[in-house]
Amino acid sequence: MNHILPALVAAALFAAPAFAAEAGADRAPPSKPPSAMTPTEIKAYNEGLPQTHPYYIKCRKMLEIGSLVKKNRTCYTNEKWKEVIAQGNQNARDTAEAMVGKAVNSN
Template identity: 80%
Template sequence: MTRIAAAFFVVGLLSASGAHAADKPLLVKAPSAMTPTEIKAHNEQLTPTDPAYIKCRKTLEIGSLVKKNRVCHTNEQWKEVSAKGNQNARDTAEAMTSKAGNSN
């Protein structure tokens, strides 16, 4: 039963994307859940500057000297993550500056 539901889900994604299916490869899983082999196969037909190109980064896990986490996103998703982080930093800096100016 779950196979049938998964097949309908994939068919729904293909039909919903319509004309865009030929433009971009379809991501079946989240990039971080994909294996390196799947990512390599996905990236074969793309240039490194393409918005659908997947890039992975390893980050150190806090509290561990050796464990690393692999985080993968498309270029478009990395752009959004960066913009959100920059906005959060600006908001924090602005909040701290306005609080400092309110003291008597």
């Protein structure tokens, strides 16, 4: 009896990702850019999608440069966020590599 409960829990944990993947498998990408969608539209679109789904829309508020209070809302799908983050990381690497050797003061 004591061995059955852990086995059932393990089976449920393995089945959950498969069920979640099937839940949004037939979902199409959003018809308009997520940043142009209202929060209500985004909530309706995300209904039933797991947060790890490639088309799940996530929004972030970022401070506008030069303002102490104004924030811009940026929304992308998980798929697009991966691309944006990868591009930002690549830009940072390129900048760091370009600066190597130039910061040395030669007399």
